[in-house]
């Protein structure tokens with residue numbers, strides 16, 4: 303039976319050609335010439351308005367359902383494309399390593415070396431409505447980096463991504479569909495308040511007057527999942543204070559006199575934590591993780607010989623193992639730009 307209430311949205315009826323079809327096997331040509339019948343097309347999918355699953359749906363609901371069907375029907379193509387892209391990128395990377403343009407990756411860790419940490423981390427992703435689309439995408443990319451750092455770390459932490467809503471979920475499904483299988487990371491719609499004892503929570507925030515001395519085993523450190531170029535100043539700190547949760551800043555000010563703001567990206571905060579667990583040395587962790595661009599005009603604190611020099615011109619004699627900060631290469635800076643969006 304025709305459903306005359308459901309005149310398809312003009313956007314919904316398209317003439318894109320494709321072999322994908324849903325319940326109807328009618329060809330696309332037929333569908334487009336058959337506009338007075340109940341056969342319609344949407345992005346190459348032909349569908350029959352008489353099909354019970356389409357009946358009674360509003361234009362928007364119909365569009366959503368069709369979109370989902372297109373998405374599912376093109377999964378194999380997408381995966382194939384992603385695989386090829388990954389292969390191409392690895393080949394390019396191998397070539398750059400061979401040519402000495404970029405350094406080779408650090409050797410893979412032996413499984414026996416890895417000792418999971420009992421420090422826990424929450425990524426509070428309740429801020430998607432504060433961000434533009436590109437910022438939400440950047441957040442997803444930063445979370446992927448956290449996961450990579452966790453995998454590469456000697457002491458991986460257990461991560462809980464809380465308030466994981468559909469906005470972020472959709473991006474993950476599109477960009478990294480295997481995320482549900484990742485180890486040591488849980489995604490939940492729940493808030494951290496539903497998952498953990500309040501007394502163990504510490505919200506990390508550059509705005510806090512408290513400073514983290516060490517990462518403690520029984521604590522759950524919350525990182526605000528937001529990419530905002532600090533447009534929403536004090537947002538996370540205010541939230542934590544209102545909820546009666548302890549807050550603390552990383553001890554950056556004790557090691558570095560930063561020329562720019564001390565607010566770091568989600569992944570840099572996470573990577574610093576992972577590095578600290580490995581080295582128990584904040585200075586080393588900051589110098590290795592904070593991007594060269596940010597360190598460029600900073601000064602190391604407490605090193606009299608170097609006090610007047612710019613950190614990026616210095617080879618530190620302390621725990622940085624002659625780590626010349628200026629060696630943080632262009633690649634590093636390029637990545638930071640992408641992350642900071």
Ligand SMILES: C[S@@+](CC[C@H](N)C(=O)[O-])C[C@H]1O[C@@H](n2cnc3c(N)ncnc32)[C@H](O)[C@@H]1O
Pocket residue numbers: 505506507508524525526527528529530531532533534535536537538539550551552554564565566567568571
């Ligand atoms: C890009 S920042 C968010 C800035 C945001 N306007 C806010 O209200 O905090 C992302 C998160 O990284 C963590 N973070 C960034 N810099 C930090 C610092 N210096 N000390 C502790 N945590 C920091 C915080 O958890 C913060 O919420």
